[in-house]
Every structure is written in structure tokens, then in C-alpha cells.
Amino acid sequence: MKSRAWLFSFLLLICSNVLAKLPEQSAVPGGVMILPVGNIQQAKPDVRFEGKPVMVVKADGLWQAIVGVPLSAKLGTLRIVVEHGEEKSTQLFTIKDKQYPTQYITVKDERKVNPNSLDMKRINQESSRIQEALTAWTETNNEPVNFVWPIKGRVSGLFGRRRVFNGEPRKPHSGMDIAAKTGTPIHAPAAGIIRGTGDYFFNGNTVFIDHGQGLITMFCHLSRIDVKDGQTVKQGDIIGAVGATGRVTGPHLHLGVSLNDERVEPRLFFPPESELKN
Template sequence: MLMVSPWGFAQLPQQSNVPGGVVIIPLAVQSATKPVVTFQSKPVMVLAGDGQWQAIVGVPLDLKPGTHKLVVSHGAEKSTALFDIQEKQYPTQHITIKDKRKVNPNQYDMQRINSETARIDAALQHWTEKDAISFNFIWPVKGRVSGLFGRRRVFNGEPRKPHSGMDIAAAKGSLIQAPAEGIVRGTGDYFFNGNTVFIDHGQGLITVFCHLDRVDVSDGQSVQQGDIIGTVGATGRVTGPHLHLGVSLNDERVEPLLFFPPQSALKRN
């Protein structure tokens, strides 16, 4: 049984130069003024560290291996910063869903899904400018890891999008903690995600909590690390009670394990 515990320690995200990973890139900008960095036209987190500016980039799950570039703007000057991505093959996971509409939505369901997509996108694309970001994340809940990030999922024999987070199975009603300080940028009951909370930690870093039984926070509310944001449930597309934990960086879903303290019992595929 794989378990996660609610204790953490201060650290930057771990680097992983693969699709769905995170890369930390030193920037050749010698100025006290922070540069503006974009990747694929999306704003990228920039922090001061080791005596220089660094870009912390979320790598898209569908990014092809090879050399890629950031666009770095500093005043009227523009330059590029290069980074390499290695290939990674994620395993396939077959899942049986009893509610067939959660695999093949009807026309009414699709109208709801399309309406919800705009709200979800708005939460994930929110940008709050901050000079410092707390990466001292704690696990939001203790439980068994039942689904890993990036797995290519097949529902009832039909291929769907890769898993955008990790699943932690826990008893219905288990308390969920905020992993770090932030601002709630949206809550709602969504067709696939069920009851959901988005927490904005600054500079495009958003944590996502899905399938909740109860939501205890509201949009725009400030939360501190350890605050209760809701309880574990089985809402949306699920096979049982669990927390879907997602991390989004520059509007790309990335491996949550890169942001949380290591656990000896946790194994990444």
C-alpha cells in the first residue's frame, strides 16, 4: 500500500526534463528588474535565486523531445533561453466506469461540459504577480495512491486524455488541507471533476482538488497552509472516494510529486 503523509519541508520543485515535468532555467539577465518570460505564448514563473533570475517552467504533457526555447523580454530587449526535453513513455491504465455517460456524454451533458470548460480554464490561467512563492507544500490528505500522473487512460475500452494529476484514495469525509498559502480562484460542481477547488499560489502556480464531498471555501478566499478546504468524496467521474490532486504551472498540468516532500513509500512510474 502506497501512503502519503501531511508533513513537508521547504524546497524548490524538483527538476524533470520530460513531458509533464518542470525545468528550472537560469536567465542571462543582469538587472534588478525582473524579466518577463513566455513559453508558447504563456507567461512563465520567474524567481530570484542563486544570484540570478530563474525561470520555472511547466512542461506540456504533449511536448515533443528536443530543444525548446523561452522568450525573455527585458525592457525593449528580447532574447531566448534554450532547454532540452527528453522522451518519456507513461504507462496505460484501464478503468471501468459504471456511469456510461461519464465516458460518452449525451448532448445535454456536452452543453454543460462546454460551459464548465471556460470556468476551469479561467481558474487555471489566473496570474497573480508575487515576488516570492512558497514551495513548502504539505500533502493535502493521507491515503493510498490509486492513480499516478501522466498515465494514458482507457475508460470502458475507449482511450481518453492522460491523467492530469494523481489520485489519493481515502475515506469519504477525510479532511483536505491547503498545501500552501494562496487564494481560492474558483469552486464548483463539474461534470467530470465533481466538486472542485482551485488554489492560486502565485505566478501561474495553481493546485487543483477534485471529487470532493464537501467544499469549505469560497471564491476569492485567502487560505493558509493547513487550512481545511473540504472533504474527500466521490463526485464526478470516479470509481470510489478519492482526491484528485493536480498541479498546474504556466497553464500546463505537471507531475505533482515534483512539488511535494518525498515519501519513502511513494514510487513514480
């Protein structure tokens, strides 16, 4: 009986560690910070960063805040606000510098670099829809941060790179690119709810998945979309296929991760890149 009890306890420990799997911490702009904010014997605290709600999960016997750091973050000391009922406190963390390289890209369609007035009207309308998807918040205590890669392929573009299109500087790359053949099925990296789909000027055919507590994944340039807004998906479900829609130079998947409405390094959430290879 004692051996069975010991085995049961051991299996529970393993399961709890799997469920509590956290992203890799990276204290740089575009990174992720993991900060202990209370003992799990206490009620779950409310945590905010720059006024936005922050994911809080159970791990290692503590409540842990999982904070997305903006690419535009100033170096030095930043803070989160932690509320336990009527008690409020602040917790500091430090962000260090990271030099992201510059990527020079040539796009044949000049309008994808310098949109005309009609294009800008469309882009502005789409921006509000994209922002609505990225700011979705679903309260849950089952945060599936143990992601799997959505496709196999070659990494063709890294997160954070300063991009120059046709000689003109533009915003840094907010995700990572994985090159693959048009039509390659794209799988949900974890369970979630589809929080938006559409054909966007820059992003092409796009799908957003809400994984709970402000953790959103984004899939762009698809050749087709196989899910609908509001649909529940499981890890591994097919959500669409690789394509070359929007502003692209060839077929690939743009994979983005947003946490507390900040675009962060996707590789912090996924297995080693060796698992990307065919």
C-alpha cells in the same frame, strides 16, 4: 559581537534557502524546467513560454524561470523568451522522452464515458470556468513552492498515465489520485487565493487555489467544499473533504498542479511520498 553577526548571517542564509525552495526539475513532457535567466542585481525579467507568462523567482543569487512543460510537448529543443526591458533573448532547453503507462478503468455510469447532448452542453460551459481558474495570474514575489501534502493516503493513480475507460481511450491523467476515506479533511498545500469552486461533470466538487505567478493547485471529487471563491487561505487550512463525486470508481482526491497553464507532475512539488502514509 562577531559571533552574533556570524550567527545572524547564517540564519538569514537558512531562511533564504527555505524561501527559495524550488520544485524538482524533470526534462520530460509533463515535467518542470528550472532555467537561470539573469542576475538578481538586475530587474526581474519577463519570461514567456509558447506565448504564456512564466514564473520567475530568486534562487542561488539568480533569477530562475520555473517552466511547466506540457504533456503534449514535442521531444527535442524548446525555447523560452526572456525580456530585460527592451532587450529580448531566447534560451533553449531539451525535452527527453518518457513512456507513461496505460491504465484501464471500468466506470459503471456509461454517461461519464460517453456523455449525451445535454451532458456535453454542461461540459462545454464548465470548460471555460475551469480554464479561467487555471490561467489565473497573480503577481507575487513570495512563491510558496514548499508544498505539504493535502491529505494522508495511498497513491491510487499516477500523473500522465494514458487512460482507457470502458475500453475507450481518453486523455492522459492530468494529476495524481490519493485514495482516502470519504470525509477526510483536505488541507491547502500552501498559501493562496481560491480562484474557483464548483460541481463539475467529470471532476465533481472541485477547488482551485492560486499560489501566484501561474502556479495553481486543483482538488477534485470532494464530498464537500469549505471555502469560497476569492477567499485567502494559509498553508494547512481545510478547504474541503475527500469524496466520490464526478467520474470516479471510489472515494479519493484528484490532486493537480498547473504551471503556466500546463498540467505537470504534482510529485515534483511535494515532499517524498513516504510522508503520504498514515
